[in-house]
Amino acid sequence: MKGLSAHLAYSQTGFFSATVLDYISGAKELQPFYTHSVSIEGIKAAIAERKNFGTNRPLLVNVLTEQYKAVTLSEQQQYNLQQLNSPNCFTIATAHQPNIFTGQLYFIYKILHAAKIAAELNSKIDDAHFVPVYYMGSEDADLAELGHIFINGQKLEWQTRQTGAVGRMKVDDALVKLITIISGQLLVLPFGKDIVELMQQCYQPGVTIETATFSLVNQLFAEYGLLVLLPDSHLLKQAFIPVIQRELEHQFSQPAVQETVSSFPAKYKQQASGRELNMFYLQEGSRERIEKVNDEWVVVNTSLKFNRDEILQELKQYPERFSPNVILRPVFQETILPNIVFIGGGGEIAYWLELKNVFAASGVPYPLMVVRNSFLIVEKKYEALIKKLQVSYEQIFKKEFDLMTALVKRDSSTRLVLDKEKEMMALLYQQVKMVAGNVDINLQSHTEALHTKALKKINALEKKILKAEKIKFATQQAQLHKIKTQLFPNNSLQERTENLMLFYAQWGSDFIKMLYNHSLTLEQEFCVLVED
Numbered sequence: 255m256k257g258l259s260a261h262l263a264y265s266q267t268g269f270f271s272a273t274v275l276d277y278i279s280g281a282k283e284l285q286p287f288y289t290h291s292v293s294i295e296g297i298k299a300a301i302a303e304r305k306n307f308g309t310n311r312p313l314l315v316n317v318l319t320e321q322y323k324a325v326t327l328s329e330q331q332q333y334n335l336q337q338l339n340s341p342n343c344f345t346i347a348t349a350h351q352p353n354i355f356t357g358q359l360y361f362i363y364k365i366l367h368a369a370k371i372a373a374e375l376n377s378k379i380d381d382a383h384f385v386p387v388y389y390m391g392s393e394d395a396d397l398a399e400l401g402h403i404f405i406n407g408q409k410l411e412w413q414t415r416q417t418g419a420v421g422r423m424k425v426d427d428a429l430v431k432l433i434t435i436i437s438g439q440l441l442v443l444p445f446g447k448d449i450v451e452l453m454q455q456c457y458q459p460g461v462t463i464e465t466a467t468f469s470l471v472n473q474l475f476a477e478y479g480l481l482v483l484l485p486d487s488h489l490l491k492q493a494f495i496p497v498i499q500r501e502l503e504h505q506f507s508q509p510a511v512q513e514t515v516s517s518f519p520a521k522y523k524q525q526a527s528g529r530e531l532n533m534f535y536l537q538e539g540s541r542e543r544i545e546k547v548n549d550e551w552v553v554v555n556t557s558l559k560f561n562r563d564e565i566l567q568e569l570k571q572y573p574e575r576f577s578p579n580v581i582l583r584p585v586f587q588e589t590i591l592p593n594i595v596f597i598g599g600g601g602e603i604a605y606w607l608e609l610k611n612v613f614a615a616s617g618v619p620y621p622l623m624v625v626r627n628s629f630l631i632v633e634k635k636y637e638a639l640i641k642k643l644q645v646s647y648e649q650i651f652k653k654e655f656d657l658m659t660a661l662v663k664r665d666s667s668t669r670l671v672l673d674k675e676k677e678m679m680a681l682l683y684q685q686v687k688m689v690a691g692n693v694d695i696n697l698q699s700h701t702e703a704l705h706t707k708a709l710k711k712i713n714a715l716e717k718k719i720l721k722a723e724k725i726k727f728a729t730q731q732a733q734l735h736k737i738k739t740q741l742f743p744n745n746s747l748q749e750r751t752e753n754l755m756l757f758y759a760q761w762g763s764d765f766i767k768m769l770y771n772h773s774l775t776l777e778q779e780f781c782v783l784v785e786d
Contacts, residue, residue, distance in 0.1 A: 258786045259772045261779040267651045269747050273522045274600040278778045283519045287607040290622035292776050300594040300622045307619050309592040330479030334385040342382045346372045348597040349389040352421050352467035353400045359749040367597050367627045369478035370773040386480045389587050392421020392464040393577045395541040403753040407743045418539040421464035425457045445762035449755050490590050491573035498576050507532045507581050510611040525605035534577040585616045596621045625778045632784045639733050647782045654738045
């Protein structure tokens with residue numbers, strides 16, 4: 255597949271928060287809450303800061319080598335893994351939970367963005383090497399969020415009784431059955447067999463979701479040099495013990511977050527509230543909060559409780575049982591990776607902006623943040639309809655009712671608005687007001703009320719005129735509805751609903767290559783990608 259692309263500012267889409275839009279535009283209100291600007295100068299500043307932090311590179315390389323032991327690495331992966339030992343090698347990271355079958359499309363977009371930025375920086379900065387990394391948030395226990403996908407608007411859900419961290423759950427009969435159901439939709443498409451067989455190969459019965467996701471992501475992106483990091487690891491958690499211990503003993507992260515939130519501009523929605531103690535305890539089948547109650551550390555919804563000596567001994571012996579929540583997970587990521595750029599979605603960027611003080615309190619460098627790439631994939635048949643209706647890419651993001659109204663007003667030969675009549679009516683009531691006021695000043699307010707009531711009736715009549723005229727545009731309305739339903743399922747962005755498999759089944763691995771070729775780096779713009 256080849257594609258033609260057009261780019262819009264995120265603000266033109268109407269689907270992104272004020273926080274994200276102001277971050278992209280470099281608004282002064284947000285500048286105190288991050289460290290580096292999204293630019294080559296910002297990249298170089300992040301590198302300089304990172305060089306002063308002692309990343310345990312041998313540990314990282316050893317863990318990655320072990321994780322890839324059963325996998326044949328691509329040449330670029332082998333090179334990247336070796337380079338991570340060098341003090342002049344840095345990572346470009348994105349993070350996501352192990353949604354089944356990659357979840358929504360933006361999962362793919364984030365990873366390709368990391369690969370594209372790494373390639374771009376390798377071509378522009380000679381004295382350093384850059385490696386794209388996907389950090390898997392496999393300790394997330396929210397199966398309601400991670401255990402379903404949409405294909406062509408249809409929701410398909412994994413009906414399992416397993417609980418706890420999703421990454422530790424295992425492929426069961428219900429998940430295998432789900433692949434069978436999906437195959438019924440995809441096998442009729444040109445590359446349907448390829449993607450179904452790939453899913454079956456990765457999601458083998460008894461394999462953990464973490465392992466299945468690792469295998470799938472590696473198969474899709476190995477050629478781009480991507481390395482997948484599984485942080486649910488005894489050795490990696492061991493490197494994070496000082497921060498975990500400090501959180502257990504002093505609950506340092508919550509005051510740091512609250513300090514930021516209290517000074518955060520009121521016009522932005524608060525994201526990272528956190529808790530008094532921001533750690534979970536991981537067991538087989540559960541991930542529960544740790545709370546400090548008097549002089550004991552209690553694991554919520556269990557009978558487990560520890561005194562100070564016991565909790566520190568548990569941490570020393572089993573660090574993998576301690577799982578940072580949303581407040582400390584980014585600090586863990588940036589501790590174990592020599593990272594300079596973090597690529598996140600709108601929600602992620604918004605809550606990372608509230609974590610700068612947590613990073614400072616942990617003594618960990620705060621990376622440069624880039625809003626992930628977004629795409630709207632437009633197939634030929636929908637592009638033809640868009641051209642036929644003579645609407646722009648920017649207009650297609652508007653609500654269907656508003657867009658149809660604009661289309662009818664543009665193409666109708668009938669006058670649909672009563673602006674002139676409203677002006678004449680305003681003059682009439684102004685004259686009546688003067689006449690009535692000469693008799694009794696109190697009648698002026700009564701006259702204004704009559705004007706307001708009449709104006710409401712005229713506005714209602716306008717709507718009825720427009721509604722009646724729209725009936726004449728039934729064909730265009732049906733075409734517009736078809737476009738909006740397919741490109742914006744559930745009135746949301748395509749990338750927040752649809753899954754990779756449908757698109758892969760249509761275009762094969764060329765779909766991934768096309769996305770990579772059209773991925774931007776530091777521009778932070780929305781891409782409309784049209785099938786050519």
